[in-house]
Amino acid sequence: MENLKELVELVKRCRTHCPWCSTQTTEGFLEHVISEVKELGEAIKSKDRDAISGELGDLLWVTIMLVHIADHEGLSAESVIREVNAKMRRRKPYIVTGEKVSLDKAMEIWNAAKKGEKAGK
DSSP states (O other): OHHHHHHHHHHHHHHHHOTTGGGOOHHHHHHHHHHHHHHHHHHHHHTOHHHHHHHHHHHHHHHHHHHHHHHHTTOOHHHHHHHHHHHHHHHOTHHHHOOOOOHHHHHHHHHHHHHHHHHTO
């Protein structure tokens, strides 16, 4: 996980030292996120492992950058991480408990959790 920590630090430095990165907003950065997802899709379709690896890295970069930008706009990065951790625990409780479940049961749990989340909003 040292490489992930280094990536997060590079993103932080970009936000403070790169004139382009420092001016980005979540809304303005959205087109870059969409572009990277499309490029990853193309790489996956090509089955080129090197291209997939590179595009996964690019998507990871823009995701961390977007969270960092949002953090500066008042949406706490910690709250984003806490929320996704809680969501995955709700949607996949068996990964925490170690319970073995079938694919059908996993999908049933996932869908029920999503339905409950939507009803709670």
